[in-house]
Amino acid sequence: MRALPQQRPLRRAGAPAAARPWPRPAGARPGAAVAAAAVATAVAAPPAVANDMGVGDVPRGETAGAVALMEGITLQVGERDLLQEVDWKLMPGHRVGLVGANGAGKSTLLRAMAGLRTIQAGRLVVAPKVELGYLSQTAVSGSTRTVWEEARSQMHAMLRAEAAMEVASHAMAAGDVSAADDLASSQEAFEAAGGFDADRRIGGVLAGLGFSREQWHRSCTEFSGGWQMRIALARLLLSDAGQAASKGAASGGLMLMDEPTNHLDSAAVKWLAGFLSASGGTLVLVSHDEALLQGACDRIVEVRGKKLHHYVGNYERFIELRAERESQAAATAAATAAEIERLEGFVARFGAKASKASQAQSRQKQLEKLRDAAPEAPAASSGAGPGDARKVTLKLPTPPPCFTDVIELQGVAAGWGEPGEGRTPIVSGVNAVIQKGQRVLVLGPNGAGKSTLLKTVGGGLAPWEGRVKLGEGAKLGVFSQDLAQELPQDRVALEYVSERAREVDATITLEKCRQALGALGLTGSMAMQTIGSLSGGEKARVALAVFALVPANVLLLDEASNHLDAATIDVLTGALRDFAGTIIAITHNRAFAESLNATHVLRVSGGSAALSVNGGLRDADFDHAPPAAPVSSNGNGSGGNNGSGVGGSGAQGGAKGKGKGKKGGSKVKAAPAPAAAPAAAAAPARPAAAAVTAAAAAPKEAPRKRTTLSWAERTEYEKLCKSLEKGRSEQAVLEARVAAASADPSKRGELEAASAALGAAAARVEEMELRWLELAELAGDL
Secondary structure (H helix, E strand, C coil), X not given: CCCCCCCCCCECCCCCHHHCCCCCCCCCCCCCCECCXXXXXXXXXXXXXXXXXXXXXXXXXXXXXCCEEEEEEEEEECCEEEEEEEEEEECCCCEEEEEXXXXXXXXXXXXXXXXXXXXXXXXXXXXXXXXXXXXXXXXXXXXXXXXXXXXXXXXXXXXXXXXXXXXXXXXXXXXXXXXXXXXXXXXXXXXXXXXXXXXXXXXXXXXXXXXXXXXXXXXXXXXXHHHHHHHHHHHHHHCHHHHHHHHCCCCXXXXXXXXXXXXXXXXXXHHHHHHHHHHCCCEXXXXXXXXXXHHHCCXXXXXXXXXXXXXXXXXXXXXXXXXXXXXXXXXXXXXXXXXXXXXXXXXXXXXXXXXXXHHHHHHHHHHHHHHHHCCCCCCCECCCCCCECCCCCCCCCCCCCCCCEEEEEEEEEXXXXXXXXXXXXXXXXXXXXXXXXXXEEEECCCCCCHHHHHHHHHCCCCCCEEEEEECCCCCEEEECCCHHHHCCCXXXXXXXXXXXXXXXXXXXXXXXXXXXXXXXXXXXXXXXXXXXXXXXXXXXXHHHHHHXXXXXXXXXXXXXXXXXXXXXXXXXXXXXXXXXXXXXXXXXXXXXXXXCCCCEEEEEECCEEEEEECCCCCHHHCCCCCCCCCCCCCCCCCCCCCCCCCCCCHHHHCCCCCCCECCCECCCCCCCCCCCHHHHHHCCCCCHHHHHHHHHHCCCCCCCCCCCCCHHHHHHHHHHHHHHHHHHHHHHHHHHHHHHHHCCXXXXXXXXXXXXXXXXXXXXXXXXXXXXXXXXXXXXXX
């Protein structure tokens, strides 16, 4: 196993003199940390924060104690108003989940707060001393550093102190005794910036986000887009903005995060929720992941009806409060409408009568006031999810005919780049035959090679070894996790969809392409916007429109639910259920996986992949624990646990929030802090007998209960429903025959035959009911 990035040890003053890399000169202040040498990545003047953290010219101004302040702002994209006259006072320590339907303006608002776009009206300012960091949906490291170096690259306060220690130490080595004060002050600045704890925090964050220790030393350029997003996320969490956010003051920090979980599995989502919740920092988080919103946020702001609606509490509480508000608003609007109708009736009946003229005039004034003050009916919400209701439909084309065997993998080995000396494939020895009509779920932990293997199957990567053979007539349709971002950003959405569709079928009209976009919610002028001006979810809908127009009989889906809101995911899964072709899908979204009714599962792990019939999905298929942060006694890695978990520093070891989430999987819980690793590492090996005794005494983990049906069981379940209905009808007919025969003594023989048949029918129905109950419980229908 490789060592951490080379750094000389940093020790506190008070260590034995022989252990100190520098002697303390006369006049140096005791109690300051002493640094060995500057880290290779330290520089005298770090890059400007405004560029490094993805932010532009952030609007600064007086906020009256708030971290950020909005007064009457309006945001537009093209001809559309996304927000109109919005007010918001974001206070220190608020952890806000910004939710809404795709295209509601969430990402646009975040970009305005980050200084990356202007507002059309109103005032938006961030407090002058706030450190601000922004993670966009397409945040890619773009660095040639190693993962470790990139993750620590925005810890500017620590890097400045580190560079100052280097300068002072060289000056002292050259005989400049006056540099002692500079060295002492820089050591104190290094300690104040968390320098002595930095390696543990870096290791904890990288481990929590799923990076193995070996990956810490690889160049960022070796990672796919999904892993590059994780690197950017780690960099933000460790940056001055991320660390200052936990100070909870208008002079602290603010993190703006746009869909950070699009490339995270459920274990990493749980870790991130715990990290953000325990940090106590100021945060604005755009996400469709209900598990993350539930675990990380203490308030929700919903973008709906071009306004911001504020709710205090976690995501589940937001759903409850919104339902209550809508009910109250609807009742108030109905009562007001009824009163208006009553007054209008009075005025109409008595307005012309002299005896009632004064009363009619009085009612008319009341009516006018009531009309002016009448509350609007609440804007429709999209079912159980956040945001405006928007009808979205998707129907995939009929798959073209093809041979039974559509894909055959013969000893396939796959990896990124070109195979070379000393390089090993991510996955190898893959043999599988996938047939027409099969639905294959590709499952496994992050980094196991799922996306690499799927890209190899789809022709995006050449196999390192072996062969990928497509069957006669096989036509592939590919939807990758980065497809929405790989679209040509300068092209008009309608023109791009039309061009792609006509490559396959020249008879497809522009109107049909417009209808496909409109069915997915991109109506009117939205279809004429450039793809780059659309939100992440809207870009995904452009890609889905191509899917809806170009026939394919094999669909390769890599995290197809990324960027999509709950309503669009439901529509997509419905279209996939109705699709008669072959589907091969990678997903970390359990609800999405279960909705596909997979016939087979391709499990990828440990450098290999095996295809098997789906015998039911289990928790272990989605909950892959992140690797523990390794420990080092030389100041590198995650040494010096100090009672914290791998989740970060001190209080950042676990989550406080709980909850269920469609996109995030099961409940969000805090990961328990591991025992002090240095002590464990130093513990002597136990005798074999003691180990056996301890193993026997340790409580055994209860077997995980299945919560889904296998393909065969689901087929049986569907048939049972029909058979039960038929069996009960037969039983009712036999009961009527027995009743009729028992009333006529001359039909004794018929009565005996009917009674025997009724007994057999009742036994069959009872047996089917017992089996139906068993399957219904597994299916979650009871």
